[in-house]
Amino acid sequence: MGASRVENSKPHPWGRYAELRPEQISSIREQSNIAFVPWGALEWHCQHAPIGLDSTKAEGICLAIARRVGGVVLPAIPMGVNTIKPFKGFPHSIDFSGDLVAEVAAAFCNQLADEGFQIVVLLTGHYPPEHVAALEEGASKAREAYPDIDFIVWADNELMGEAYKGDHAGATETSFQLLFDPSNVDLESLPDRPLTLDGDGVMGEDPRDASEERGRRQLTIAVAAAVAQIEAIRDNEDTNKSQ
Numbered sequence: 001m002g003a004s005r006v007e008n009s010k011p012h013p014w015g016r017y018a019e020l021r022p023e024q025i026s027s028i029r030e031q032s033n034i035a036f037v038p039w040g041a042l043e044w045h046c047q048h049a050p051i052g053l054d055s056t057k058a059e060g061i062c063l064a065i066a067r068r069v070g071g072v073v074l075p076a077i078p079m080g081v082n083t084i085k086p087f088k089g090f091p092h093s094i095d096f097s098g099d100l101v102a103e104v105a106a107a108f109c110n111q112l113a114d115e116g117f118q119i120v121v122l123l124t125g126h127y128p129p130e131h132v133a134a135l136e137e138g139a140s141k142a143r144e145a146y147p148d149i150d151f152i153v154w155a156d157n158e159l160m161g162e163a164y165k166g167d168h169a170g171a172t173e174t175s176f177q178l179l180f181d182p183s184n185v186d187l188e189s190l191p192d193r194p195l196t197l198d199g200d201g202v203m204g205e206d207p208r209d210a211s212e213e214r215g216r217r218q219l220t221i222a223v224a225a226a227v228a229q230i231e232a233i234r235d236n237e238d239t240n241k242s243q
């Protein structure tokens with residue numbers, strides 16, 4: 001009983017991994033052999049935005065890509081390396097070592113390859129270099145174990161290229177939050193002065209310049225870049241198979 005949790009955005013079905021029954025996962029995997037692991041963090045994002053912004057953002061972008069190319073989207077993993085707590089001392093952040101995150105990333109990659117997925121994407125909404133390096137390390141361990149599987153690490157700011165700059169709790173991230181879950185954004189809570197990294201934990205443009213509409217434009221650009229790369233990988237696989 002109940003509505004199907006397999007969404008048929010033809011020709012590529014997709015669903016949220018944690019909500020699917022076994023035969024639904026198998027059916028999606030047969031038609032759209034790709035798994036997305038959104039990677040987030042629990043991290044101070046100034047007074048106006050929630051601690052889980054990076055997770056919400058990564059999951060929202062993964063779901064939008066899956067609607068286009070199919071596949072399964074796992075729950076967001078809230079494990080950030082080098083959060084703003086060790087960097088600038090802001091509270092409420094939960095910080096993880098690079099070694100631990102690399103190990104967890106390798107486990108997700110290896111397990112999803114073992115489950116028969118051909119493309120595994122780790123898409124991170126938290127992107128200090130040390131954090132991205134930890135995910136890359138995990139993916140490269142998996143490449144050694146499963147050389148025929150495509151393991152991809154993306155940060156959302158990379159997918160947007162030059163169009164919108166990645167930031168921290170600034171206009172770009174806040175626009176994504178306003179797009180995916182505006183209920184917990186409170187711009188009124190901000191002090192009536194320019195925001196700074198040391199005082200407020202904000203990097204980039206002022207979050208008061210954020211909007212849902214801008215979030216939608218950012219998403220369109222990120223999804224287009226991701227879809228193009230996934231289609232190129234799939235074309236390549238088809239060519240290899242037909243040879």
Ligand SMILES: [Zn+2]
Nearest residue numbers: 054168169173
């Ligand atoms: Zn963030």
